[in-house]
Amino acid sequence: xxxxxxxxxxxxxxxxxxxxxxxxxxxxxFAQVHVADLPEPIHxxxxxxxxxxxxxxxxxxxLKMTSTGLSFLVKEEVVERLSERFxxxxxxxxxxxxxxxxxxxxxxxxxxxxxxxxxxxxxxxTGARLEHIGDLHDSVCISASHEDAQKIAKAIEGKEFxxx
Numbered sequence: 001x002x003x004x005x006x007x008x009x010x011x012x013x014x015x016x017x018x019x020x021x022x023x024x025x026x027x028x029x030f031a032q033v034h035v036a037d038l039p040e041p042i043h044x045x046x047x048x049x050x051x052x053x054x055x056x057x058x059x060x061x062x063l064k065m066t067s068t069g070l071s072f073l074v075k076e077e078v079v080e081r082l083s084e085r086f087x088x089x090x091x092x093x094x095x096x097x098x099x100x101x102x103x104x105x106x107x108x109x110x111x112x113x114x115x116x117x118x119x120x121x122x123x124x125x126t127g128a129r130l131e132h133i134g135d136l137h138d139s140v141c142i143s144a145s146h147e148d149a150q151k152i153a154k155a156i157e158g159k160e161f162x163x164x
Contacts, residue, residue, distance in 0.1 A: 029075055101141055
């Protein structure tokens, strides 16, 4: 076996990802669900809605409490099952298909001062209607209609964001 310096050269390994936005992905096939006008006490109606979701064995995304109920996203393939169940419990709920989620991956998103604000400013400047926004330590997720989500993804993709 050759143990000379020439044979011991190793390929350099990168341990850190580049700062800023590294990737933009588009998740499709979602529907937005709103349950509204729940009677007081409102928390009881919210618990009923979440129990219905559990009974239907449905995963939800972007759960938000609203002033009169709640809203969230589901995969479009479960809409019929959830709608049938909700119809038994609620008089005021809507389901809007054709939603997508833009996933903007950026290392240390919360630690890079101004990065989240810059990404969201770019998304807002497209004129798109942003329906939900969520962030993790390494990504921001934006839900919108499929058409608006495509606009947002295109605007953010490949753009260099300057942080403070």
